Amino acid sequence: MLYTLYEAGYYAASPLRWAALAARDFWSSPLNPAAESDLGRRIYATSDLFANLTRRYGKPDWKIDKVKINGRDVRVRAQEVWSTPWCKLIHFDRDMSDLRRAGKTELEPAVLIAAPLSGHYATLLRGTVEAFLQDHEVFITEWTNARDVPLMEGRFDFHDYIDHIREMLRQMGPRPHVVAVCQPGPPVLAAAALMADDREESRPASMTFMGSPIDARLSPTVTNKLAEDRPFAWFESNMIYNVPPPYLGAGRRVYPGFVQLASFMSMNLEKHQEAHRQYLADLMKGDGDETEKHLEFYDEYLSVLDLTEEFYLQTVDVVFQRHLLPKGELEHRGRKVRPERITDIGLLTVEGENDDISGIGQTQAAHKLCLSLPVDLKEDYIQPHVGHYGVFNGRRFREEIYPRVRAFIRRMEAEIPHLRARPASAEVVPLRSAQS
Missing domain, CATH: 3.40.50.1820 (Alpha/Beta hydrolase fold, catalytic domain)
Known part of the structure; x- marks a missing residue:
């Protein structure tokens, strides 16, 4: 049931995510005369952060050429x-x-x-x-x-x-x-x-x-x-869920990646919260190098798979x-x-x-x-x-x-x-x- 609710939440947030993407593009456009205003930078940064927090993170590419x-x-x-x-x-x-x-x-x-x-x-x-x-x-x-x-x-x-x-x-x-x-x-x-x-x-x-x-x-x-x-019974009852449609593995019992991700993040929750606050601040002041580092890390970190x-x-x-x-x-x-x-x-x-x-x-x-x-x-x-x-x-x-x-x-x-050629009875030493 949790997996189905998770998917429902993702699709329910889609209209808001699309609106955030539209706002981000509008307030970052060089054709917008107010794009560099304080209000424009704030709306752009907030929209970008919301879009990134609610989007789907797929399997990353290796990027080793x-x-x-x-x-x-x-x-x-x-x-x-x-x-x-x-x-x-x-x-x-x-x-x-x-x-x-x-x-x-x-x-x-x-x-x-x-x-x-x-x-x-x-x-x-x-x-x-x-x-x-x-x-x-x-x-x-x-x-x-x-x-x-x-x-x-x-x-x-x-x-x-x-x-x-x-x-x-x-x-x-x-x-x-x-x-x-x-x-x-x-x-x-x-x-x-x-x-x-x-x-x-x-x-x-x-x-x-x-x-x-x-x-x-x-x-x-x-x-x-x-x-x-x-x-052991607690893990069976609380960590395992059925994969919902439309995935190819629909019906398979899995330990969902998003559950594991929640566990990972809860161990250093304050650190992740501070990282996103800093990302928002860097967006507002236009620090492209730091925002790229943030996105590169979280694009990988938030990409998870089911077991x-x-x-x-x-x-x-x-x-x-x-x-x-x-x-x-x-x-x-x-x-x-x-x-x-x-x-x-x-x-x-x-x-x-x-x-x-x-x-x-x-x-x-x-x-x-x-x-x-x-x-x-x-x-x-x-x-x-x-x-x-x-x-x-x-x-x-x-x-x-x-x-x-x-x-x-x-x-x-x-x-x-x-x-x-080493014999099986090789001497055991520290x-x-x-x-x-």
Whole structure:
């Protein structure tokens, strides 16, 4: 019912939104002699703000058509190389002639960036992709909005996510690298453990977990406490709704993106309110640079997707309530997931000092689970002065975190010939730690 009311509210506001757009265009027209008056600027700014607050935010474009490498522009083309109704594997194909001119003559490591399926589109990692494109063949998981998948396509749950990661790694060839950003940590670790257990040729050469809830019992945040304090039945009763027509997935039970967005924004409500007040003030004084920054951020932040009922509820149950992976109790398709069977996959964990989503220690827990990995294949890093978003985006990510990830991947690439010969009974030694 809530989903239907949400849609009804959107369409009910349409006449007001159209009126606001007309007013905005009228009061910003160079043909309007009163456009630069104080009253004109106020009406223009208010109309623009109202139109932006009530409009529909669709899936953003990647907007990555080139990347700067060694001071030269290298053309980039995002292309789909594999897909299911639930996900597309996107390869950011860099132009070979441009790469040669930029001094890149050798084959570079292939990296799968596992984007979170937690409300936002994969384009939230645009900055992450741009950084990795400087030194890697980059692939990313582009998850589908559940409301756009017809009921006839069946279900998609936590275990389907694991299967998708395994298949995408296979599509990339032998020994790719995988970077899991936030939510994908547990299913990516599970996929790597299963592939290692089977000695698959396409098992990762390294896995990097960034701000991931591998063990949500450690340093619990507000998000973790909410999941633990509420009974499972509460999430079933209060967070799941039917997709209404005219969407292709009409009738599908989902955790709506707008509900998740409300949760995100409520955690920093005053900050978002102040951002919009400042946006209004910048519009009135004609500060185009600041308003563009605001629009660029919120165009991405307010674009959300729905999650299937079964994926959302299983994630709450498996990751945040029963903690099956860190307790050694996770089973996949009737088979025990055993991270201790990982012997030749490098492990890097990255956390933010001020992360209010995945507290310090939750990502580091991966090291305790991978008991058979020797110290030379393990690294841990805590980035000072950043929150959750700063772990994978922004200046500190580009300047301090990404270079460490790049160096780790390069080191694991050099280790691969030795990894193939490493015995399964490799000696277990303490974790190597790096921290500024």
